[in-house]
Amino acid sequence: MPTPTDPAPTAPSTRPPRSPQADEIVTHMQRLTTESQKVAQAFATRHGLGHIDLEALLHVMQAERDGDPVTAGGLGELLGVTSGAATGVIDRLEKVGHVQRSRDDADRRRVLVRYSDRAREVAGAFFGPLGSMSDRVMADFDEAELETVRRFLEGMSGAMAERAREVGRPD
Secondary structure, three states: OOOOOOOOOOOOOOOOOOOHHHHHHHHHHHHHHHHHHHHHHHHHHHOOOOHHHHHHHHHHHHHHHOOOOEEHHHHHHHHOOOHHHHHHHHHHHHHOOOEEEEEOOOOOOOEEEEEOHHHHHHHHHHHHHHHHHHHHHHOOOOHHHHHHHHHHHHHHHHHHHHHHHHHOOOO
């Protein structure tokens, strides 16, 4: 029986062995995740945002980009928090000018959370160089290769979202 000082025995891996190339891809995904988190944290720190505030801001931005602005309740679901906690996040972001609430023109009962012009400017100034770097890297790939990368990233994003739902958000 393991004690607090003894680690629990580890279960043998049930995953079939990967090819060396697949192992390299996983290693590069881990590095990309780590470096992306560093960039996101630098942005959050520079603008006085907590981790969940930044995550909320990214969800608001993505929803608008998709043409379907998010409601407070919808944002809470995306963040995996209660509606009260989502309201607190929105209040903080609104106070510093990153988001604004507005009534839905089609249904005046709905309140939408929108990305502010100020937030667009701040994010553009900070993340614009990242977009330029991405463009330079993608220029080295032809359309067929980019389509393969797009499909891979889409699949991995879906798999990661599924895993996040399985494990839930930590308390």
